[in-house]
Amino acid sequence: MHGRAEAPAAGTVLNALATGYGSAFAIDEWTRAEVTLDDSGEVTGDIAGAPDADTTLVETCFARVVDRFGDGEGGHVRTESDVPMAAGLKSSSAAANATVLATLDALDAELSRVEACRIGVDAAREAGVTVTGAFDDASASMLGGVTVTDNTADELLAHDPFETSVLVYAPDEQAFSADADAARCERVAPMADLVKELALDGRYATAMTVNGFAFCAALEFPTTPMVAALPDAAGVSLSGTGPSFTAVGDRATLERVEDRWRDYEGTTWLTRTQTDGARRR
Incomplete structure (x- = not known):
């Protein structure tokens, strides 16, 4: 009973x-989840390398899948990630x-990836980790490529391949989405x-640059x-509610931008977009 x-x-x-x-668009950096089912009826979670991190979100995801496809099972969720929190x-x-996919795997249950994403x-809304529900972010991660969504209705408006190099700059500080000033954002x-x-x-590249400013x-x-990053990068933006920035374009051009971004405090790395999305392992 593992997934x-x-x-x-x-x-x-x-x-x-x-x-x-x-x-949003998927990036080739990964978060992995392992689920173990038991008959305790209770759910626990832990995040590798972050023993004090809040695990409410993953526990809620587990519980929602079990409520729909299981028979009252409990279990444990462990996640590890290459992605800074x-x-x-x-x-x-x-x-x-x-x-969600790991729990479906453990239960030997099937569901479309869009429904699994929902x-x-x-669960993210219930756990209070997002203001909008983040269907844009979740759909890009689940489906790969780039998606455009109506987050008020969890509706997928567009889904396209998006193959390009990506440069990421992640400052050392954190910024939690739920703490963002939504009223100031509505002004733009x-x-x-x-x-x-x-x-x-x-x-998409032009769109993200306008979004970023x-x-x-x-x-x-x-x-x-x-x-x-400009004018070398095809597009560049603040990612989410920060503090990270992402730039897209051809690799050789982004290497020049990387040289500049490395002067800033934090971590900078080159990767690619990811077009296949989430998957069972």
Whole structure:
């Protein structure tokens, strides 16, 4: 009665805090979950390398899957991740997706990936780790590629392949999505509407750059990393509610940007987008 799964991180094209519409793309950095079922009727969780971290989200994901497909089983969820927590790289969505799929695996149950994603989104709302439900982030992580969503209805508006190199800059500090100033974000709604139009037109790199300048202003993050990436990168943005930034483009060009970003405190690395999404292991 064991199950395993993994789900990728994601970067932001459009932050959904302004209008409820969001867009994100999967990144080839992973969160893994292992689920063990037992007859205790209780759920526990732990996060590798973070013994004091809150495990409410993954425990809630486990419980929701068991409520739907199980018979009152309890168990334990353990996650480990290459994705820094509270960095704007969708670590919560990746953990939720991996846990849902691992629990389905342990129960030998089947569910479409979109419906599995919605279980994690509902669990995130219940656990209070997101303001919007983060269906944009969760769908990108679950499906791979890039998605555009209506987070108020958990509706998938677009899903496309998105194959490009990605440069990530993750400062040392953390920023929790649930603590973001939603009212300030709503003030940049006209820019968010423009970003949505660009994204639905397939102009994802341009869309994320407009998003980045708008939400750096709304969330009071510096635009210095964005300016340093331009005009070399095809697109660059604050990821989620920060503090990380992601840039997309060809690898050789992003290597030049990487040289500049390494002057900042924190961690910088080159990777790629991920097009296959979450999977059982």
